[in-house]
Amino acid sequence: MRIEDIALEAGVSTATVSRVLNNPDLVKPQTRERVLEVVRRHEYTPNSLARGLMTKKSKTVGVLIISITNAYYMEITEAMQRRFRDAGLMMLLAATDDRPELERAYIREFAARRADGIIVIDASEENFSDGFFAREATRRPLVLIHSNAAITASPLDQVYVDQRLGMRRVMDYLVGLGHREVALLRGERGFSYDVKEAARAKWLSERGLPERPELVFRIADGNTEDAIPLAEEAVGAAIREGRLPSALFACNDLMARGAVNAATKAGLRIPEDLSIIGHDDTILAVSGRIQLSSVDLKMRSVGAAAAELLLSALHDEGSRPPRTVRIEPELVIRDSAAPPSPHTAPPHATPSHATNLHA
Amino acid sequence: MRIEDIALEAGVSTATVSRVLNNPDLVKPQTRERVLEVVRRHEYTPNSLARGLMTKKSKTVGVLIISITNAYYMEITEAMQRRFRDAGLMMLLAATDDRPELERAYIREFAARRADGIIVIDASEENFSDGFFAREATRRPLVLIHSNAAITASPLDQVYVDQRLGMRRVMDYLVGLGHREVALLRGERGFSYDVKEAARAKWLSERGLPERPELVFRIADGNTEDAIPLAEEAVGAAIREGRLPSALFACNDLMARGAVNAATKAGLRIPEDLSIIGHDDTILAVSGRIQLSSVDLKMRSVGAAAAELLLSALHDEGSRPPRTVRIEPELVIRDSAAPPSPHTAPPHATPSHATNLHA
DNA sequence: GTCCTTAATGTAAGCGCTTACATTTTGAGT
DNA sequence: ACTCAAAATGTAAGCGCTTACATTAAGGAC
Numbered sequence: 001m002r003i004e005d006i007a008l009e010a011g012v013s014t015a016t017v018s019r020v021l022n023n024p025d026l027v028k029p030q031t032r033e034r035v036l037e038v039v040r041r042h043e044y045t046p047n048s049l050a051r052g053l054m055t056k057k058s059k060t061v062g063v064l065i066i067s068i069t070n071a072y073y074m075e076i077t078e079a080m081q082r083r084f085r086d087a088g089l090m091m092l093l094a095a096t097d098d099r100p101e102l103e104r105a106y107i108r109e110f111a112a113r114r115a116d117g118i119i120v121i122d123a124s125e126e127n128f129s130d131g132f133f134a135r136e137a138t139r140r141p142l143v144l145i146h147s148n149a150a151i152t153a154s155p156l157d158q159v160y161v162d163q164r165l166g167m168r169r170v171m172d173y174l175v176g177l178g179h180r181e182v183a184l185l186r187g188e189r190g191f192s193y194d195v196k197e198a199a200r201a202k203w204l205s206e207r208g209l210p211e212r213p214e215l216v217f218r219i220a221d222g223n224t225e226d227a228i229p230l231a232e233e234a235v236g237a238a239i240r241e242g243r244l245p246s247a248l249f250a251c252n253d254l255m256a257r258g259a260v261n262a263a264t265k266a267g268l269r270i271p272e273d274l275s276i277i278g279h280d281d282t283i284l285a286v287s288g289r290i291q292l293s294s295v296d297l298k299m300r301s302v303g304a305a306a307a308e309l310l311l312s313a314l315h316d317e318g319s320r321p322p323r324t325v326r327i328e329p330e331l332v333i334r335d336s337a338a339p340p341s342p343h344t345a346p347p348h349a350t351p352s353h354a355t356n357l358h359a
Numbered sequence: 360m361r362i363e364d365i366a367l368e369a370g371v372s373t374a375t376v377s378r379v380l381n382n383p384d385l386v387k388p389q390t391r392e393r394v395l396e397v398v399r400r401h402e403y404t405p406n407s408l409a410r411g412l413m414t415k416k417s418k419t420v421g422v423l424i425i426s427i428t429n430a431y432y433m434e435i436t437e438a439m440q441r442r443f444r445d446a447g448l449m450m451l452l453a454a455t456d457d458r459p460e461l462e463r464a465y466i467r468e469f470a471a472r473r474a475d476g477i478i479v480i481d482a483s484e485e486n487f488s489d490g491f492f493a494r495e496a497t498r499r500p501l502v503l504i505h506s507n508a509a510i511t512a513s514p515l516d517q518v519y520v521d522q523r524l525g526m527r528r529v530m531d532y533l534v535g536l537g538h539r540e541v542a543l544l545r546g547e548r549g550f551s552y553d554v555k556e557a558a559r560a561k562w563l564s565e566r567g568l569p570e571r572p573e574l575v576f577r578i579a580d581g582n583t584e585d586a587i588p589l590a591e592e593a594v595g596a597a598i599r600e601g602r603l604p605s606a607l608f609a610c611n612d613l614m615a616r617g618a619v620n621a622a623t624k625a626g627l628r629i630p631e632d633l634s635i636i637g638h639d640d641t642i643l644a645v646s647g648r649i650q651l652s653s654v655d656l657k658m659r660s661v662g663a664a665a666a667e668l669l670l671s672a673l674h675d676e677g678s679r680p681p682r683t684v685r686i687e688p689e690l691v692i693r694d695s696a697a698p699p700s701p702h703t704a705p706p707h708a709t710p711s712h713a714t715n716l717h718a
Numbered sequence: 719g720t721c722c723t724t725a726a727t728g729t730a731a732g733c734g735c736t737t738a739c740a741t742t743t744t745g746a747g748t
Numbered sequence: 749a750c751t752c753a754a755a756a757t758g759t760a761a762g763c764g765c766t767t768a769c770a771t772t773a774a775g776g777a778c
Contacts, residue, residue, distance in 0.1 A: 002734055013758045018736055028756060045471040049417065050734035052408045053763045060451075068437035069430065078427035081454055090468060092419075093452040095440055109449060112404040225642055257646045264648055283584055287616045288647050289623055361764055372728045377766060387726060409764035412733045 001044045010035045021046060052114060061310060062092045062110030064103060064120045070223075071282050072299060073121055076145065079303025080119065087311055089116070100124040107136060117141035117310045125191070137322075141313035143306050147195050157313055158324045159306045163192065166295040166329030167199035167249075170277050173331055174247045178339040179275060181245035183215040183238075185231060185255045187222020193251050196279070200249070215245060222255060231258025232265075239266045239274075246340035247275040253284035256292050260336070271338035281332050291334035298327050360403045369394045380405060411473060420669060421451045421469030421477045423462060429582075430641050431658060432480055435504065438662025439478065446670055448475065459483040466495060476500035476669045484550070496681075500672035502665050506554055516672055517683045518665045522551065525654040525688030526558035526608075529636050532690055533606045537698040538634060540604035542574040542597075544590060544614045546581020552610050555638070559608070574604060581614060590617025591624075598625045605699035606634040612643040615651050619695070630697035640691050650693035657686050 007014040012035060019026045020035040027035075038044075052058040061084060065073040081091055092115060096102045103124055110118050118136070123144055127133060128151060136142050143157040152160050174182050184200055186193040201211050217238060219230040231250065238244040239262060250256035256278030263274050270276060270290050278285050281296035305325045313320060366373040371394060378385045379394040386394075397403075411417045420443060424432040440450055451474060455462045462483055469477050477495070482503055486492060487510060495501050502516040511519050533541050543559055545552040560570050576597060578589040590609065597603040598621060609615035615637030622633050629635060629649050637644050640655035664684045672679060 003736095004734080014735080015737075015759075016757060019757085022736080026756080031756080045467055047412070047473060047734050048471045049408045049411045049473055050763085051736075053406070053412060053734080053765085054736040056763080058408065068440060069433050071428065071430070074428050074433055078454065081427060081452070085453070090451050090453065090472070092449050093440070094444070094449065095437065108404055112407045113449070114406060114408055225645060228642075228646055254642075254646075261648050283587075283613075283643065284646050286584060287587055287613075287643050289620050362766095363764080373765080374729080374767075375727060378727090381766080385726080390726080406764050409733085410766075412735085412764080413766045415733080 001042050003044075003046060006035065006038050006042070006044055010038045056114065057116055058114045059089050060092055060113065060115045061089050062094070062106070062113075062115040062118045064094055064096060064106055064110075064118070064123075066096055066098045066122055068093070068095045072280055072297065075299035076121060076303035076306070079300040080307040083304055083307035083311070087307075096124075098124070100126045103127055104132065107132075111136075111139065115140070116314055117143070119143050119145065119306050119310060121145040122147075122191070141310055143309045143313070145302060145306050147192060149195075152324060152326075155322045156324075157309045157322045159302050159309065160324055160326045161297055161302055162326055162328055163195045163297070164199040164202070166279070166297070166331070167196050168203055169329070169331040170249050170295060171200060171203045173333070174249070174275060174277065174337060177247075177275065177337060179245070179247035180340075181212070181215060181247070183217060183245055183248045185217045185219070185235065185248060185250040185259060187227065187251065187255075188218050188220050190222065193222065196249075196251050214243065219255065222251060225254070227252070227254040228258040228261070231255040232262040233258075235259040235262035236266060239263065239268065244274070246273075247277075247337065249277045250279060252280050253278040253282045253292060253294055256294070256336075257284050257288065260288065260290060260292070271336050272341055275337035275340070277331075277337055285332075285334070290336055292336045293334045294332050296330045296332050298329060302327050360401050362403075362405065365394065365397050365401065365403055369397045415473070417473045417475055418448050419451055419472065419474045420448050421453070421465070421472075421474040423453055423455060423465055423469075423477070423479045423482075425455055425457045425481055427452070427454045431639055431656065434658035435480060435662035435665070438659040439666040442663060442666035442670070446666075455483075457483070459485045462486055463491065466491075470495075470498065474499070475673055476502070478502050478504065478665050478669060480504040481506075481550070500669055502668045502672070504661060504665050506551060508554075511683060511685075514681045515683075516668045516681045518661050518668065519683055519685045520656055520661055521685055521687055522554050522656070523558040523561070525638070525656070525690070526555050527562055528688070528690040529608050529654060530559060530562045532692070533608070533634060533636065533696060536606075536634065536696060538604070538606040539699075540571070540574060540606070542576060542604055542607045544576045544578070544594065544607060544609040544618060546586065546610065546614075547577050547579050549581065552581065555608075555610050573602065578614065581610060584613075586611070586613040587617040587620070590614040591621040592617075594618040594621035595625060598622065598627065603633070605632075606636075606696065608636045609638065611639050612637040612641045612651060612653055615653070615695075616643050616647065619647065619649060619651070630695050631700055634696035634699070636690075636696055644691075644693070649695055651695045652693045653691055655689045655691050657688060661686050 003014045003017050007017045012031060016027055017035055020032050024032055063077060084091055092110060094106045104127060107118060117140060123146065133142060133156065137156055145159045147161045147163040149164065171182060184197060186197060197216060204211050217234050219227065219234050221227055221230060235258065248259055250259055256276055259276050260270060263270055268274050278292045278294035281294040285292040285294040309323060309325060362373045362376050366376045371390060375386055375390065376394055379391050383391055422436060426432065443450055451469060453465045463486060466477060476499060482492065482505060492501060492515065496515055504518045506520045506522040508523065530541060543556055545556060556575060563570050576593050578586065578593050580586055580589060607618055609618055615635055618635050619629060622629055627633050637651045637653035640653040644651040644653040668682060668684060
């Protein structure tokens with residue numbers, strides 16, 4: 001069924017059918033109804049490829065993420081999809097597996113398909129720094145979602161998730177509770193870990209407090225299921241050897257959960273003997289007996305903001321100056337942190353550890 | 360940049376440029392190189408809308424799921440995306456929020472965009488039974504992913520996840536361990552709960568065992584985060600009132616986790632005092648101190664199979680008879696189930712409960 | 719050199735829409 | 749009944765590609 005068939009059957013020209021479909025009030029109610037009847041009877045749907053060819057709009061937005069099985073990304077994506085649904089846009093979704101060359105390839109593909117706009121979550125540093133995105137943004141609306149403060153000043157539409165603020169809030173809270181030291185548990189490699197570690201270091205140095213590298217614990221894989229046992233192992237060892245202070249921040253809930261398991265296994269009570277804070281506020285935070293305090297990155301707000309940014313760019317077409325929206329993470333306080341017990345030594349304290357406390 | 364610009368600059372006709380891009384060996388190596396040079400220099404990418412208009416192929420597949428923030432669906436989706444990437448197809452993703460009318464609308468939209476194929480996960484009963492999918496399948500490759508045994512015989516491409524088998528395996532295992540009764544914990548409404556409850560009932564009746572409706576526990580919401588506390592509450596009450604037998608199957612890991620929490624809180628040991636089996640084998644199964652045995656639905660295999668089915672349908676175009684692939688869930692055994700302790704009464708046993716055990 | 723087959727390229731007709739512009743209808747104003 | 753602007757519709761030119769068919773170039777065989 002093509003528009004011509006409908007036109008023939010309704011006894012009008014293709015232009016009129018097109019008008020009925022796109023600008024109904026340009027056509028006389030009577031004719032309109034006649035055309036619509038035929039359209040309905042044949043369940044005719046215009047070919048959007050042909051339409052897109054003419055209008056240069058595909059009603060499509062390309063969304064690029066690192067991994068599909070990642071609650072963080074998918075919450076953002078869901079929020080966007082909701083917004084786009086209302087705007088009549090469809091979403092092309094692709095995962096880069098954190099490979100910069102795939103990132104480029106997919107963006108090219110989006111371009112080839114004439115996506116009206118593109119959203120990239122946690123883009124690779126590489127493609128950003130060589131101006132690839134800046135160039136791309138001149139061709140069509142592009143919005144970046146990330147936590148990289150360095151990018152913030154670039155003239156690009158972006159949603160900046162201020163993880164440094166989140167980190168500050170964690171430190172404020174824990175230290176406010178009376179903890180003298182806060183250990184950090186992170187994955188070996190990954191931008192988000194670096195951001196958090198750096199933010200913690202900054203917080204400490206701003207207060208003239210020492211950064212003690214031995215309080216940063218690294219596990220090989222912080223992102224997948226394996227992070228839980230790995231974290232459990234690392235934290236278990238630290239407890240046994242008395243290397244753990246009274247508070248621990250884990251860079252995500254997976255690791256936090258592992259830490260909780262290790263502590264429980266070692267006979268430590270949470271939060272009395274050890275305070276633990278997680279990050280991302282995923283289902284894991286609320287799944288166990290003890291409910292983890294965690295940093296909520298507000299993914300839904302992030303997704304909504306990104307969608308809104310793109311939509312407005314689509315609308316204003318051209319002259320509009322790029323905007324950057326900053327999202328403030330929130331520390332969700334539950335039951336996994338408390339003041340360090342004054343009457344108790346830090347978990348399995350050793351003399352050397354006690355000394356370190358005053359370092 | 361259009362193909363014509365490239366042609367002009369390379370001093371050939373548009374047809375030749377098109378050939379260079381689509382059938383390189385139809386053109387003399389020397390000309391080919393000249394054209395490619397221009398293409399590269401301008402980073403020219405053919406407009407796939409125009410191409411699709413001619414070829415009647417969009418290199419796109421539409422994927423429809425109920426919710427984007429659902430680990431189950433996303434694992435399937437990730438497996439598909441991997442396969443489609445290799446095949447040069449892009450994925451349009453949309454969520455129906457379990458609304459049949461949205462399901463239809465999106466499928467129409469996929470059709471309008473001339474998606475080469477469509478995959479629907481857990482389609483609504485409604486759209487299936489009124490022949491909507493059957494009709495749709497005549498127009499373009501369509502594959503359904505579901506657990507509905509009733510559909511299995513339909514002449515449609517489908518991936519059938521045999522949850523009944525999974526349920527049987529759970530019952531075999533638990534009863535094999537020596538449990539006399541197995542409680543079921545489910546959400547109030549939802550097809551997947553019904554399937555499991557029915558499979559359990561069937562298993563029991565095949566063995567002449569009584570179905571005791573009071574051993575089926577329902578909570579209002581089994582799908583979201585709230586399921587954990589709701590399950591905890593329900594199971595906690597059942598324990599207190601001695602209504603819980605020595606084994607419990609939860610329809611998903613959320614509820615299983617809630618059950619574990621309730622048992623722990625009540626001072627019960629798992630698995631010694633209470634055996635618990637979860638379902639879906641998500642991260643929740645391995646996140647806590649006690650590792651939950653759970654039914655793995657093999658989502659990755661499901662996704663891969665669905666993609667393969669679609670790809671083969673795309674390839675054979677037409678005459679190919681529809682196939683249905685059956686996926687066998689697997690019971691992953693961890694630490695949450697054990698034989699009921701012979702020396703101990705069932706948890707908080709009451710006389711009436713003890714009587715029921717022999718019913 | 720001529721003839722003929724095959725390889726290489728060009729020409730032009732669409733694919734199914736939208737839309738600028740041209741033409742016809744309509745109806746209020748006189 | 750006649751004008752004329754406004755409303756309704758039609759005509760046809762593309763949008764940027766692919767591809768059937770036509771044409772030209774290349775290279776053996778004689």
